[in-house]
Amino acid sequence: MAEKTTPPPATLLAESIGMPPVAPGFDAKYIAELGAQVAAPASFTLELAPDIYVGLPPALPMVWDPRKGGVLPVREYIEQFRLKPARKVGTAKALTLESFIALANRHKTEHTAVFADTTWQKPGFTAVIDYHENTSGGPADNGKHRIHYDFPLSEEWKAWVKLDGEPMSQLDFAAFLEDHIQELCSPTDAEKIALTRDFATTVATPAEVVQLSRGLQVHVASTVKNAHTLQTGAGEIQWEEVHNGADGKPLTVPGIFLLNIAPFFMGEPVRIPVRLRYRVSGKITWFYQIFRPDSFITERVRDDLDKVRQETSLPAFEGAPEMVA
Structure with a gap:
């Protein structure tokens, strides 16, 4: 019985990919040619069932490239030539x-x-x-x-919020009022009636706040002699003369004043009541409290949201989208 011989490697490779038989003596040459054909990229199309793969195209162009690790999307080859983005992101x-x-x-x-x-x-x-x-x-x-x-946030609003409820010396408080007098406003008749009723105190005009700040500067080194509340709800403070130029006359302190301020950069102004407070312990300590800033700011934001609806004709919702940006 004749002994079987094993075909050369080139012949086996040719037979595996359907090439003609390799002629004897040309193993190296044919191996190189056949290897190049096997390693060459080949394109094909992957069909998808649209009822199963929702949101994907019905067919995906693919590339078989052993040099790149196997099957790859055609997109990876063509993206380097893109002139514009596929979509806005x-x-x-x-x-x-x-x-x-x-x-x-x-x-x-x-x-x-x-x-x-x-x-x-x-x-x-x-x-x-x-x-x-x-x-x-x-x-x-x-x-x-x-x-x-x-x-x-506007710089003016940040300044008021920063010192909201913070105790200040008489000199610091007087200087703060002088620096921010432009953000104060006079109450309308309706506001004056409502604030006087709700807070049972006097509502100050900007001029009265200026007068208060200047009076405080006069008595910056004085000791408080007496402090009490008037029938109007305002406070009255009398200083004891301790240096030249202090007259010791009582100073009326309103209980509330109004801010007319834009909380946001280049935004619309908001009218917000501010309570004026002080504590006496030989010297006097001043502070103010912005009344319910949450309600006034939220109202301003919702008014701006209505403006967006009107000027864009777009639906608007209070909340956040479900997908991540």
Whole structure:
């Protein structure tokens, strides 16, 4: 019986890929050619069932490339030649409400939605341009193209909030009032009646606050002789003369005054009551308390949200989108 011989490696490789038989004596040459053919990339199409693979295209172009590790999407090959992004991605930051509205109008689609965080400490608006389709059971979108406005605080408002409830010496308090007199306003007749009724005290005008600050500067080194509350609800403080120039005359202290201040950079002003307080212990310590800033700021934010609805014609919701940016 004849002994079987094993074909050369080139012949085996040729047979495995359907090539003609290898001629004797050309093993090295054929091995190189056949190896190059085996290693060459080959494209094919992967068919997908649309009822199973929701959100994917019906066919995916693929590449078989052993040099790159096997099967790869065609996209990895062609992305290097892209001239423009496939879709809009990223978050634009608006510094003013007007810019937020203008950007939303520039990019909005029929499916765009606005989400609002109306908490007064850190409010913010976010327009999700590519939000889910605005139909019942409609397909989802990426939610990656957004515009955000985080209500940057004004320097004036930060100054008032910083010292809210903080005790101050007479000199420091007088200087603070002088520096921030432009943020005060006179109460309207309706505000005066309501505040006098609710707080049972005198409501000061800006002029009266200026007069108070200047009176405090006169008595900066004086000792309090007497302090009591008048029938109007205002306080009256009398100083004991301890240096030249102090007349010791009583000084009337109103119990409340009004701020007319824009809490947010380039935003609309808000009228907020501020209580005026002092404590006497030989010397006098002053402080103020902004009354319910949460309600006044939240009301301002909701008014701005109504403005967004009106000027963009977009649906707006108090909350946050479900997808991560």
